[in-house]
Amino acid sequence: MTAPARRLRLGMVGGGVGAFIGAVHRMAARLDDRYVLVAGALSSDRERAQVSGQRLGLASDRIYGSFGDMATAEAKRDDGIDAVAIVTPNHVHHAVAVAFLDAGIHVICDKPLTTSLEQARDLVRRVRRSGLVFGLTHNYTGYPLVRHARAMVGDGRLGRLRLVQVEYAQDWLTTPLEADGNKQAAWRTDPERSGPAGCLGDIGTHAFNLASFITDLQLDAVAADVTTFVEDRRVDDNCQVMLRYESGCRGALWASQVAPGNENNLRIRIYGERGGLSWCQENPNRLEYAPFGEPVQILTRGGPGTSASANRATRIPAGHPEGYLEGFANLYADLAEQITARLEARSPDPEAMLVPGVEDGARAVQFIESTLASSRRGGAWVDARMRWQDDA
Numbered sequence: 001m002t003a004p005a006r007r008l009r010l011g012m013v014g015g016g017v018g019a020f021i022g023a024v025h026r027m028a029a030r031l032d033d034r035y036v037l038v039a040g041a042l043s044s045d046r047e048r049a050q051v052s053g054q055r056l057g058l059a060s061d062r063i064y065g066s067f068g069d070m071a072t073a074e075a076k077r078d079d080g081i082d083a084v085a086i087v088t089p090n091h092v093h094h095a096v097a098v099a100f101l102d103a104g105i106h107v108i109c110d111k112p113l114t115t116s117l118e119q120a121r122d123l124v125r126r127v128r129r130s131g132l133v134f135g136l137t138h139n140y141t142g143y144p145l146v147r148h149a150r151a152m153v154g155d156g157r158l159g160r161l162r163l164v165q166v167e168y169a170q171d172w173l174t175t176p177l178e179a180d181g182n183k184q185a186a187w188r189t190d191p192e193r194s195g196p197a198g199c200l201g202d203i204g205t206h207a208f209n210l211a212s213f214i215t216d217l218q219l220d221a222v223a224a225d226v227t228t229f230v231e232d233r234r235v236d237d238n239c240q241v242m243l244r245y246e247s248g249c250r251g252a253l254w255a256s257q258v259a260p261g262n263e264n265n266l267r268i269r270i271y272g273e274r275g276g277l278s279w280c281q282e283n284p285n286r287l288e289y290a291p292f293g294e295p296v297q298i299l300t301r302g303g304p305g306t307s308a309s310a311n312r313a314t315r316i317p318a319g320h321p322e323g324y325l326e327g328f329a330n331l332y333a334d335l336a337e338q339i340t341a342r343l344e345a346r347s348p349d350p351e352a353m354l355v356p357g358v359e360d361g362a363r364a365v366q367f368i369e370s371t372l373a374s375s376r377r378g379g380a381w382v383d384a385r386m387r388w389q390d391d392a
Helices: 020-031 046-055 067-076 090-102 117-130 144-154 183-188 199-215 308-312 324-343 358-376
Strands: 008-014 035-041 083-087 106-109 134-136 161-169 219-227 238-245 250-256 265-272 275-280 286-291 297-300
Touching: 008 020, 008 067, 008 090, 008 324, 020 035, 020 083, 020 324, 035 046, 035 067, 067 090, 083 090, 090 106, 090 117, 106 324, 117 358, 134 324, 134 358, 144 199, 144 265, 144 275, 144 286, 144 297, 144 308, 161 199, 161 238, 199 238, 199 250, 199 265, 199 358, 219 358, 238 358
Parallel strands: 008 035, 008 083, 083 106, 106 134, 161 250
Antiparallel strands: 161 265, 219 238, 238 250, 265 275, 275 286, 286 297
16 A cells, blocks of 8 residues: 555534544544544534534634535635545435535545435536545445455356345334434434435445445346335335346345344345355454355455455454444545545555445435335336436
């Protein structure tokens, strides 16, 4: 990895007092010492934004009351931010990203990309025109063995892919937690802030992205049953989706936040003509490889024979657990390499180019809209192909 000339100056929109994901992004950004947080519009409430900025040690003139003010002011500074992290509820992502892209500032955005396909396409167009770096923090793509699984599929170790089974099950919304004042539950179940998809947008997109990342398959069509089990909840809390890929591969995706006994149970199984792979996020340092007709092999993070992309994402010796924060940090480190390469007018390390981008985000929004449309039509097959001709 090329040694950076300096730490990148990072700004943050959202992520103030009481926000879970903002703290995660800050820890991830600092883990490799590639960034320093220097500015923020940390809350839509100006008083809370000030308190949050002070707690984080930001200079008073770089604690902003709105993201628009922040984008304008930072773009004018000689020491302005190099990149902004967007960690707001979903409905704000598009407007914030537009403001900073228009200001010439690189963007790191939490998922999902936007709450509508129209907004997603707009961001694709803007990023393509700007030439700026845009990273989408699907953090599970930063896990070493997820990257090794991708390399194995790409090398043809499984042969032609036939089946993909991916699921993401949680239980934290089994009861109407949003009615009890839980902040995280409240915005995630509010269609005005989460968008039209609840569980589907929150964790279903993670499952969809994981399958897409490892297999590099393009979705063709979906047939879905999207359900709301908790009474008076305004968005879905369970979805079951059949997947058809353009290659002929078939798949199934299940996402649920009302499955008791599941904490953060993201898992994937992939089968091809020559073998299969199995990985589970709750045991992320283990990948099962089953070559057809041979004993199952257990591959471990940092173990012998892992790919260059997996080794680049591995921080400590095998046997020591790595996971959630390190996965986020790997994305931040890769984006730092991409941005630093732009600043230094050189090509980035090719291994730093695995971070999901704006087009991956748009594909996930297309998946959401097609899945919801299929469910409204009683589970009929709906075209889910992403067409780019209007996004040049």
